[in-house]
Amino acid sequence: MIRLLVKSAASCCALLLLFVSVPQTGSAATPYDTFYMGQKNGYQIQDVYVPAAVVLGQDLNTTPLKQPSDLFITGNDHVFVADTGNNRVLELDDRKRLVRTYGDREDKGKLNAPEGVFVTPEGAVFVADTGNKRVVQYTPQGEFVREFVRPQSDYLPQEYFFVPSKLIVDSRGVLYIANKGTYQGLLRMNGQGEFTGFFGANPAETTLLDRLKRMFFTKEQMSKESAIRPGEISNVALDAEGFIFTSNIGVNSKQVKRLNAGGVNRFKGDSKLPNLEQVVDVAVDRDAFFYALDRVTGGISICSPTGMELFRFGRISKNPQQAGVFAYPASIAVNSKSELWVLDNAMNMIQVFERTEFGDSVMRASAEYYKGAYVQSKPQWETVNKLNQMINLAYQGLGKAALQEHRVEEAMAHYKISYDAEGYSQAFWTYRLNWIRSNYAVALAALVGVYVLYRFALRPAYRLAAARTYPPRISQAASDLKDGWFLMFHPYEGFYRLKGRRLSWIALLVILLAAAAVRLLSMFGTGFAFNPVDLSKINVPLGLAVFFVPWFTWVIANYLVSTVKDGEGMLREVLQSSVYALIPYIVFTIPIVLLSNVLVLEEGILVQTLTWAMWLWMFTLFFVKTQVIHNFDFTENVKIILIALFTIAVLWIFIVVTFGLSYNLYDFFYQLYREVTLRA
Known part of the structure; x- marks a missing residue:
């Protein structure tokens, strides 16, 4: 009893410290640095997101959170939390009040260490019941509907362990399940619980040393080497267009993928997030920007719809004493207000981050930019430039707006500032065309003049010079x-x-x-x-x-x-x-x-x-x-x-x-x- 009281007192003290340390927007300095990553070398800028609130179980008039593992936010900003240690899922409303719990009743829907939750637009709740090795479906009111267990199929390896940890459900009712400790990719299952294949697996990454071993080692020597396994899918998310995002650990590149229905990654190039070691979760907002969470560094990467990293912030500590610092981040989600909710497994809490004035301006402008609405984004980019003149994306946006408004030379100047060779080339093509149209006769006369100069001046001068002693x-x-x-x-x-x-x-x-x-x-x-x-x-x-x-x-x-x-x-x-x-x-x-x-x-x-x-x-x-x-x-x-x-x-x-x-x-x-x- 005394131990319980001490533990509760310690939790309250930690909560008080965190609440006291939550800075108001634009006020005291945050405990982490924010970097703009849109250029080759990232550099520090003002904050894009700042801590706004901390949510613990005590605030919800229920048992404190215990080793929570996953977050999901619905279209109406209801928040679902997979409270793993308490064998339940919590539902909060948009004002952070407890609505109901799932899986804590003694019936078929009783959960055991759930690690993932997903809610369909219709309100059906799917939970990765990890401890019971199944997926459970509930009604919006929390009633048990059915369970999905390991499917029986000749195409599913006998040694495959069905231990669901994360999942999504697409518009057709197909489940995509990430299983713990597997490398085959997401297990795909239809609404009847039938296995329909694996999806989005990572390729095995080999080093130069591995290739040399294959060239020179004998079969006996190779048999003693450890097998090279592909990276594991740590989490999965679904965007508004039906694309499936996967976060991957144990890989050196493509830590985040955007997969179409055929399992093809739509991000071009390497889509590498430098210095992020274990991307454990990814969240997608309504403008198709995604947010990658790194478990090791505590970094949150804000990336464009094309997969390019724009900003990064966050910090990790073994014993955090300030809001904005994580101990063991496990999941991230974003609501309709563009607030980021980050779940901390070790601290048993959720931290909420909101955009600053600068962050709101640059993200709104970026959203218009990636939609192709360059002229509409111009006022926002001008605001961004007033707050920070080092964001090269702002000059790219202003350059595209100027080009659409036929101010070609201004567009070229903006592209030069942003070192955008491709944009500059497009603007220069228009500039060159306009110049030829306006100066065609002058250009032709200049060419004729050059020929005449060579024919009647330079050649005779060369002959005279060659004849001299x-x-x-x-x-x-x-x-x-x-x-x-x-x-x-x-x-x-x-x-x-x-x-x-x-x-x-x-x-x-x-x-x-x-x-x-x-x-x-x-x-x-x-x-x-x-x-x-x-x-x-x-x-x-x-x-x-x-x-x-x-x-x-x-x-x-x-x-x-x-x-x-x-x-x-x-x-x-x-x-x-x-x-x-x-x-x-x-x-x-x-x-x-x-x-x-x-x-x-x-x-x-x-x-x-x-x-x-x-x-x-x-x-x-x-x-x-x-x-x-x-x-x-x-x-x-x-x-x-x-x-x-x-x-x-x-x-x-x-x-x-x-x-x-x-x-x-x-x-x-x-x-x-x-x-x-x-x-x-």
């Missing part, structure tokens, strides 16, 4: 550069011309400077549709190093390996020929950059083709120059190049390890110096 160094440099142009189209003959010659250092310097110049041109001049970056944040030294350091490493590795393998080329010849092999990069990059500024993404195949042609051409020149300069045959040349590439990898591993050890040594002496000086 220059100092020997300049003449040699010009001749060597001309050989470089010849080499591009006649690699073997061109490199044979260079072999054994001492080329002009002026020509080599011109080629290297030209390569550096076009590298900078590529970094800063590529059209936004093909290079959606902030030009002010480009690291010039790093960009040049990424291009020239591998090239220089190749020169060293190629010379060292070829020397060991009796190659004939000297270091000077290797360096000279490697410089000349850069000429395709110079020649191709200029038209690629120009085209990237006049083409849209749908026409990007031309840019991609030229880019691949450039790299293939360069690779061919490097291959041929190694063969010619060192006088290798084809097979030997292939081996030498592969060894050189391996040498490059070894060189860089050595450099990285040496740098790391040197830094650690420096840090050791620096920390030692600081400690000595501080103690002194």
Whole structure:
């Protein structure tokens, strides 16, 4: 008796602490951070949701909740709670008052450790009666209707354990049941209790190590390895359009799926929720946004109807003392007011979160955006921008609205701010079309002018320049550069011309400077549709190093390996020929950059083709120059190049390890110096 009183007192104290710590909207800081995840790197923003209320059994004039496992909210905002430890299901009304209980009477509907509940639009209540290994159906008044036990079917494996934990029922009366400890997916059962197949199973995920084991292990060795099982479906939900959402644990991607009637995931791409370890439940609101709950981190991810994560908030603690912090979150649901209800299995309570002013604005605007009502969403996005100018989705929405209102340049500006290459490309296509229509005659005259300038000015000027007499160094440099142009189209003959010659250092310097110049041109001049970056944040030294350091490493590795393998080329010849092999990069990059500024993404195949042609051409020149300069045959040349590439990898591993050890040594002496000086 004393123990019971102490336990009740402790529960009341915890309740009091939580109620006191529930912040009012927009007031005291919440105990968790909210992040906007719509860009590559999520960053902290103001709260989208804040704690609004805490619900315990004491508030309902009934026995306190005990290890509750599942939540379900109906269209009229009635809340159903699977109160597992008390062997019952509670129904609350929209004002958090107890309406009735299910399964606590001594009849056929008596429940044993229920872990899931679902209510149809007609009011029929289905409960996953986990302890009794069945599903029970009740009337809206709580009367027992029937039970669904393990179906008898030749297609159901004999070793399959029917232990229902979560479930949904679609508009046809078909049950989709998640069973504990199974990997076959949802068990599908018709209204008569007949097995109709498995649904939505996860594929088994294999690592590189697993593939290597299959390649090299014997059958006996493989038989001793643990079987690779697919991830388990932890929960299931049904949206207004009839799509089935599953939350999955034990998987590295696709933690949440949106399945059609055929079991096909409608989310495109990976739909990965980074840093979420165990997504135990998912809830879908009336605008098709879904909310994923992570049991390990306590994080709640707010995701778009397309599966993209937009926001994340939440926190977990072993002994939470503040509303908004979870101990062991088990289930999540959302009502018609967009309030989030989160069930805490360890704290035996439900926490309710409501939207802030900012959260309401951004979610309303996002809902219009994903419905395609871009112009209607404009006022909401403008409100969002006033509250936070770092939400790139706001600029995408404003860009689409401007494009629909035929303000193309404004749309392009918004897309640039949001780094939306696809949207920018669409707006640029309209801008380009309008420009051609308005300036067709000017463009045609400009093309004619360029031809006339080349025909009657540049060509005669080139002939005059070629006929003049220059100092020997300049003449040699010009001749060597001309050989470089010849080499591009006649690699073997061109490199044979260079072999054994001492080329002009002026020509080599011109080629290297030209390569550096076009590298900078590529970094800063590529059209936004093909290079959606902030030009002010480009690291010039790093960009040049990424291009020239591998090239220089190749020169060293190629010379060292070829020397060991009796190659004939000297270091000077290797360096000279490697410089000349850069000429395709110079020649191709200029038209690629120009085209990237006049083409849209749908026409990007031309840019991609030229880019691949450039790299293939360069690779061919490097291959041929190694063969010619060192006088290798084809097979030997292939081996030498592969060894050189391996040498490059070894060189860089050595450099990285040496740098790391040197830094650690420096840090050791620096920390030692600081400690000595501080103690002194």
